[in-house]
Amino acid sequence: MGNISTDKIMVGEVFELDDDPTPLKVKVVTVTVVSTKPTPEDGPMNVPNEPEKDALLKKLNELEG
Amino acid sequence: MALIDNDFIEVVSDYYVDIYYNNRINEISHNAPYNFAFLNDFWRPEFYELLCEYNHSLSISYKPDGEENVIIYHEPYDLEPFLRFVYGQPFKVFLASLVGLSTFIRPKECYPQLRATKSSASGLSIHTDENAPYNGIAIFHLNNCWVKGDGGEFVVWENISEGKYKKCYEYAPLGNSLSVLLLGKKSFHSVNTSNGDWVRKNILMEVDFQ
Numbered sequence: 026m027g028n029i030s031t032d033k034i035m036v037g038e039v040f041e042l043d044d045d046p047t048p049l050k051v052k053v054v055t056v057t058v059v060s061t062k063p064t065p066e067d068g069p070m071n072v073p074n075e076p077e078k079d080a081l082l083k084k085l086n087e088l089e090g
Numbered sequence: 091m092a093l094i095d096n097d098f099i100e101v102v103s104d105y106y107v108d109i110y111y112n113n114r115i116n117e118i119s120h121n122a123p124y125n126f127a128f129l130n131d132f133w134r135p136e137f138y139e140l141l142c143e144y145n146h147s148l149s150i151s152y153k154p155d156g157e158e159n160v161i162i163y164h165e166p167y168d169l170e171p172f173l174r175f176v177y178g179q180p181f182k183v184f185l186a187s188l189v190g191l192s193t194f195i196r197p198k199e200c201y202p203q204l205r206a207t208k209s210s211a212s213g214l215s216i217h218t219d220e221n222a223p224y225n226g227i228a229i230f231h232l233n234n235c236w237v238k239g240d241g242g243e244f245v246v247w248e249n250i251s252e253g254k255y256k257k258c259y260e261y262a263p264l265g266n267s268l269s270v271l272l273l274g275k276k277s278f279h280s281v282n283t284s285n286g287d288w289v290r291k292n293i294l295m296e297v298d299f300q
């Protein structure tokens with residue numbers, strides 16, 4: 026269906042695909058945010074920490090054994 | 091008949107243990123426009139905190155089909171207490187009961203994934219996932235600091251006629267919430283774009299409900 030923004034539609038309202046094929050608007054802005062939320066710049070997220078997929082599948086097979 | 095063991099009581103919040111034990115699942119699940127459920131405050135706080143301690147890397151990503159501006163980061167989620175619980179029989183039966191079925195099996199190549207999107211490349215348009223190689227998903231949301239205005243809500247739609255979709259429900263992706271969907275031709279859903287500088291995170295399980 027592609028990138029069609031439906032965020033502004035209220036619960037109970039009807040969205041008509043043909044009437045409003047508005048692409049998601051992407052706008053680049055520079056802002057300063059003070060937040061306690063995790064952000065992409067926080068340390069742990071930049072450290073590769075992916076367990077091996079095969080190891081996980083093996084573990085799951087054992088658990089379900 | 092509810093299948094509850096000590097593990098279930100130790101990790102799931104009292105509210106849902108009570109609902110399940112007393113056969114009141116219908117109070118927290120939906121069968122229209124399709125079978126789904128959205129549960130807030132699902133885990134006991136201690137267990138939820140354990141789930142959140144898992145650090146993610148944001149090192150591997152993909153662009154969903156037809157979503158040119160969206161990047162989804164994913165990686166295996168291998169926290170053992172979580173794995174042991176969600177693939178145990180009591181939780182399998184509970185999760186399936188939320189969509190009106192009996193249990194689920196894990197598709198051979200599926201495993202829990204930590205999923206994340208940055209606000210600048212977020213949101214998903216209305217879709218069904220009906221052609222996925224599994225027929226259900228469970229999403230455990232991990233967004234502790236979410237506040238109104240952050241976006242990223244999970245939305246349930248009803249296709250009322252060709253090209254027309256009614257927005258039926260919209261849920262905040264609050265930390266410790268759980269969404270469960272039975273996928274099919276009617277399972278239209280979407281995710282609102284995120285606003286501000288935050289990372290929308292969840293644990294995704296792909297399952298075959300039976």
